Amino acid sequence: xxxxxxxxxxxxxxxxxxxxxxxxxxxxxxxxxxxxxxxxxxxxxxxxxxxxxxxxxxxxxxxxxxxxxxxxxxxxxxxxxxxxxxxxxxxxxxxxxxxxxxxxxxxxxxxxxxxxxxxxxxxxxxxxxxxxxxxxxxxxxxxxxxxxxxxxxxxxx
Amino acid sequence: xxxxxxxxxxxxxxxxxxxxxxxxxxxxxxxxxxxxxxxxxxxxxxxxxxxxxxxxxxxxxxxxxxxxxxxxxxxxxxxxxxxxxxxxxxxxxxxxxxxxxxxxxxxxxxxxxxxxxxxxxxxxxxxxxxxxxxxxxxxxxxxxxxxxxxxxxxxxx
DNA sequence: TTTAAATAGTTGACAATTCAAGTGAATATT
DNA sequence: AATATTCACTTGAATTGTCAACTATTTAAA
Numbered sequence: 127x128x129x130x131x132x133x134x135x136x137x138x139x140x141x142x143x144x145x146x147x148x149x150x151x152x153x154x155x156x157x158x159x160x161x162x163x164x165x166x167x168x169x170x171x172x173x174x175x176x177x178x179x180x181x182x183x184x185x186x187x188x189x190x191x192x193x194x195x196x197x198x199x200x201x202x203x204x205x206x207x208x209x210x211x212x213x214x215x216x217x218x219x220x221x222x223x224x225x226x227x228x229x230x231x232x233x234x235x236x237x238x239x240x241x242x243x244x245x246x247x248x249x250x251x252x253x254x255x256x257x258x259x260x261x262x263x264x265x266x267x268x269x270x271x272x273x274x275x276x277x278x279x280x281x282x283x
Numbered sequence: 284x285x286x287x288x289x290x291x292x293x294x295x296x297x298x299x300x301x302x303x304x305x306x307x308x309x310x311x312x313x314x315x316x317x318x319x320x321x322x323x324x325x326x327x328x329x330x331x332x333x334x335x336x337x338x339x340x341x342x343x344x345x346x347x348x349x350x351x352x353x354x355x356x357x358x359x360x361x362x363x364x365x366x367x368x369x370x371x372x373x374x375x376x377x378x379x380x381x382x383x384x385x386x387x388x389x390x391x392x393x394x395x396x397x398x399x400x401x402x403x404x405x406x407x408x409x410x411x412x413x414x415x416x417x418x419x420x421x422x423x424x425x426x427x428x429x430x431x432x433x434x435x436x437x438x439x440x
Numbered sequence: 441t442t443t444a445a446a447t448a449g450t451t452g453a454c455a456a457t458t459c460a461a462g463t464g465a466a467t468a469t470t
Numbered sequence: 471a472a473t474a475t476t477c478a479c480t481t482g483a484a485t486t487g488t489c490a491a492c493t494a495t496t497t498a499a500a
Contacts, residue, residue, distance in 0.1 A: 134421055137412065139340070146344055147415040149467050150320050150357050150410070153431035158315040159358035160438050173298070174361065178454080179491060180312075187303050189312070193479065201316035206457055213456090230478045248297035255294065255308070258438045264291055267307065270430055274310035277427075281317050281415045300475055315491090334486085340468065365450060387448040387495045 150277075161254065168250040170241060173217075177202075177210050182219065182244050185236045192231045219243060307434075318411065325407040329400060330374075334359075334367050339376065341349050342393045349388045376400060 135141045136148050146152050162176050169179055180200045185191060189201075195209040202263055214220045219240035225231040236244065259267055293305050299390075303309050319333050324338055337357045342348060354364040359415045368391055371377045376397035382388040393401065416424055 134374075134424075137416075139408055140402075144326065144344070146340070147432075148425075148428055149412075150416075150428050150431055153428060153435055154315050154318065156310060156358050157431055157435045157438070158311050161311065166440060175456095177391075183303070187301070194471090197420070201320075203311050203458065205459080205481080207300060209456075212314060212480095228478085231465095232479065232499065245297075252294055254438070255296065255306075258434050259294075259306075260437050264426075267291075267294060268305070269305045271310060272303055272387055273427055273430065274314055275416050278310055278314045278317060280417050281314070281321060281411070283414070318459065327460090342474095360488065361449065362451085362489080366487075369450095385448085385496070 163257070164254045164257075165251065168254065169247060172247050174243070174247060177206075178214055178219070178269070179247065181207070181210055181214065181234075182236065182247075183239060184235060185220065186244050190233055190235050192225070192233055194231075196234065214240070318431065321411045323416075324409065326404060329404050331360070331400070331404060334363075335376070336373055336404065338391075339397060339404075340368055341393060341395065343398070343401050347388055347390055347392050349382070350384065351388075353391065371397070409424070418428065 136143050136145050137150075138144060139149065160243075165176055165179065167177055174182070177200075182194055184196055184199050193204065193207055193211060196202075196211070197204050200207065202210075207234070211220060211222060215222050218237060221235050221237055223233050223235075225233050261268070293300050293302050294307075296306065302311065322333055322336065324371060326332055331339070341353055341356050345352070349366060350361065350364055353359075353368070354361050359367075368377060368379060368389075370414060372379050376401055378392050380392075382391050392438050411430055419427070
């Protein structure tokens with residue numbers, strides 16, 4: 127009978143009045159797929175895909191990362207990241223070395239060609255972001271980001 | 284020199300002051316993966332995965348869908364959905380039939396076992412949603428949803 | 441009414457991801 | 471110091487997803 131719990135009913139997937147259009151994770155999934163598809167279009171001509179792209183961007187930002195670091199940021203499984211990295215190495219995009227301070231860790235960096243590749247893709251990717259946030263002001267973008275982060279933090283506890 | 288364009292710089296992936304933590308699609312991707320991983324934990328004991336689950340939920344809501352309908356809602360490629368559906372049929376979760384009004388379309392529905400399966404999984408999945416939106420009020424959830432939809436709509440033009 | 445074009449889905453070859461089970465290096469325990 | 475445990479990957483087998491090419495059905499055009 128209380129207003130709040132009644133209203134919340136429609137977000138409860140098990141509820142009879144559940145409305146999927148009102149379910150945030152439905153839109154997170156769709157938004158993510160759509161973004162990925164748009165990006166693939168930009169990436170394909172450069173012989174890249176979304177997986178390689180995510181790894182490359184992280185390396186561009188951080189300079190040097192271990193396989194686990196990449197897995198953590200890109201939220202992928204270790205074997206998956208391992209294989210992406212070695213694929214990228216075979217394509218000349220990254221260098222792979224064993225850490226000098228810890229023999230267990232594998233350190234990955236972008237090669238010159240990898241850097242060039244990233245920069246030329248970057249030009250094309252901006253349009254996707256612009257399109258999605260068309261009409262948004264800076265504070266709105268910041269708030270959107272805060273929201274996404276908050277949900278992520280909540281879920282990772 | 285203008286305030287706005289300077290502030291917006293950090294969201295431009297090509298920019299030198301780009302900060303990935305401020306990039307909404309980075310968080311969309313991470314949030315989506317994290318949600319998927321949490322869901323997988325709940326789904327695994329019932330012999331389900333996220334793909335099957337998405338198809339099952341859509342069928343629970345809509346009752347009957349064609350392969351393309353499912354592909355559209357789940358934002359998957361046609362061959363992918365086709366294979367998921369036939370896998371689910373082999374596992375007894377769905378029925379697959381040719382439409383009586385249009386011989387090209389394949390109509391998919393949940394079997395009784397599929398329904399039971401969905402209901403028992405639903406019990407477990409609520410906690411994931413609750414965890415993510417812990418501390419959110421109903422208007423906040425609604426606003427979050429609006430935001431995600433808006434981004435999706437922008438991108439799909 | 442043929443023929444052409446568009447739809448809706450399927451299939452097979454290939455690529456990517458994932459699980460389970462390993463390896464080898466570093467830490468912790470006895 | 472020897473052994474056990476944990477950590478950070480790596481590998482192979484199996485599953486899943488994707489592209490390209492194809493089939494069958496319906497709709498549109500000539």
